[in-house]
Amino acid sequence: MTSPTPDDLRDPRLDAAWRDFSHEEAPAALSEAVRAAARREVGAGPLRTGSATRSPRVLDATRPQRRWWPLAAAATIGVIAFGLLQLEPAVNGGPSVVSDMPATPAQPAPAAPQALPSEPAAPRATAPASPARRDAVPADIAAGATAEMRSVEMRPREGARLPVADWIALIRRLRDEGRIDEAAKELAALRVAYPDHEQRLPADLRDWRVPGK
């Protein structure tokens, strides 16, 4: 440092010559090492641009004592999420079943099927209608869906076999709606699917013949 001092010992010519002669500086690497040591000693992190002008609030928020806060927040969120997942099945009333089969509505018991014997334990080609599925689609029906929509929903896929009671209800509905060909087709399919159809069919369908045939 060659700043003037308040005395009368300055010689301008000597000062100028001295400044030309003596202008060495510490190597940059050495300076960096010293400054890094200074930062280390006070526990500061790596030098960042503008660190000298950071506000006290920022300095306070980033001090080492608060570095565990994000971890604690993440752990709390995780515990809450786990708890909610544990509660979810109880809230929904049980696991739901996903199927591409149309749901069959809970049928109002027609008069005839009450006399039918119980369902055979034959293997089904379609997925069984779970209570959840039964609740899903018939809700639309109960809400006043059209008869056409209802019949489409109830119609089994080709080659599939419905429970006898459902199938009988479908045939009756088709017949009553005047869709005679469809009703006859479903009746024929039922007869194929259930060899003991003579015992299962109510009298009005057992003896029903398609008009004109």
Place this chain on the structure above:
Amino acid sequence: MYAPAIAHPDGDSRGDEALMLAYAAGDVAAFDALYLRHKGGVYRFLIRQCGNAAAADELFQDVWMNVIRARASYAATAKFATWLYRIAGNRLVDHWRATGRAEFVNTDPADDDADPLAATAGARSDQPEVRTEATQIGARLRSALASLPSAQRDAFLLHQEGGLALTEIAALTGVGAETVKSRIRYAQTRLRAQLEDLR
């Protein structure tokens, strides 16, 4: 005792002592400002004293590491620069003891009474290599500085490179201010003599 707040090249208007206390409290930026102010002077003081860049590098780092370590015990009872150059002087003493050279502060009053011009002329005439470098001002000043009695050299360098006032050098070297002034004048006379034939 302390200099009033002035504009410094580092942009910090605080005095050296305030910066050192701020650093002791954890303000790294204060150390950077302090370092920027004094690194050049300290480095040149050391390299002029030991004449060896490698040794000066090592001493320089030691000095600043001592400053860093001593921050907690620093008390602004003296000017920071005085404290800093005391550390540098003590480190030089250690270095010279290790290398078998003279001590930092020569308290022999005979040095102050010596004829600086005669001593310089004798030294130059005895050193042919110095004469061959005489065309360069830097070389002349360097050799003249090396030929100074250590007390004069110390006083001159503390004044020239450290920017210390007479009273501060007096406090640092343990002699009166007038003695310091005399030493500096002798040193200046010798150095100026190297420039006479270049006018």
